[in-house]
Amino acid sequence: MSEVIRTHFFDHEEDRLLEARNIHFWRALAGHIQADRSIPSDATVLDIGCHRGGLLELLHERFRSARLLGIEPLVSARRVAERRLARFTAHTQLFGAEGWSSIPDAGVDLIVGHEVLQYVSDLSLLMANIRRAIRPGGFVYLALGCHTENPLWANWKYELKALGHGVHDHSPLEIMAAGARAGLAPSVRPLRDTGWVYHDPSVLGSFSYPSVGALLEHQFRHKLLFRFECCT
Numbered sequence: 001m002s003e004v005i006r007t008h009f010f011d012h013e014e015d016r017l018l019e020a021r022n023i024h025f026w027r028a029l030a031g032h033i034q035a036d037r038s039i040p041s042d043a044t045v046l047d048i049g050c051h052r053g054g055l056l057e058l059l060h061e062r063f064r065s066a067r068l069l070g071i072e073p074l075v076s077a078r079r080v081a082e083r084r085l086a087r088f089t090a091h092t093q094l095f096g097a098e099g100w101s102s103i104p105d106a107g108v109d110l111i112v113g114h115e116v117l118q119y120v121s122d123l124s125l126l127m128a129n130i131r132r133a134i135r136p137g138g139f140v141y142l143a144l145g146c147h148t149e150n151p152l153w154a155n156w157k158y159e160l161k162a163l164g165h166g167v168h169d170h171s172p173l174e175i176m177a178a179g180a181r182a183g184l185a186p187s188v189r190p191l192r193d194t195g196w197v198y199h200d201p202s203v204l205g206s207f208s209y210p211s212v213g214a215l216l217e218h219q220f221r222h223k224l225l226f227r228f229e230c231c232t
Contacts, residue, residue: 029055068085179226185228
């Protein structure tokens with residue numbers, strides 16, 4: 001995740017629609033955090049790849065975090081997130097790709113990331129940074145559908161490459177193993193396994209589905225939530 005100076009991740013309209021698509025996944029992620037009771041009051045929360053700040057906003061509204069941290073290589077998205085989160089009383093700091101060096105050891109209670117691992121070339125380095133930053137007893141939740149076990153990823157990665165993004169192939173087991181080697185206890189489940197699937201096929205853009213069956217398989221089987229616990 002190197003620093004990126006560009007106008008938008010996709011384009012202005014697609015970036016706006018991206019949040020509308022992701023909100024259902026973000027709510028599911030927040031629901032798992034709440035069910036696990038894995039966030040203390042007055043927590044410090046870090047979002048890896050926070051983009052325009054939507055997930056941090058949702059988590060703050062749900063849990064009233066005292067401190068919000070974000071790492072986002074895309075300069076324009078980071079500026080949007082800064083304006084968006086400024087209205088909250090929580091102390092907010094957003095960093096570029098090298099922001100890990102600004103995060104203190106064991107200084108974060110909860111770390112999240114949504115669809116960011118496919119942009120990470122070195123999983124071991126990422127997990128080492130996570131392990132250093134997370135406090136003992138803290139939890140990490142990383143959601144990912146763009147992995148090698150998802151048949152749709154074979155097409156989606158070329159769409160992203162055509163837009164100029166550097167992407168990487170990771171398998172779910174590789175992700176879990178990288179966390180375990182860093183000293184984190186890994187577990188996994190589908191991010192969502194029931195409920196309605198929201199999708200408007202009339203809206204053209206990236207990440208299309210060839211059939212309803214593929215859509216359901218993606219959302220209820222291949223869209224995974226990895227949880228890593230810092231037990232020591």
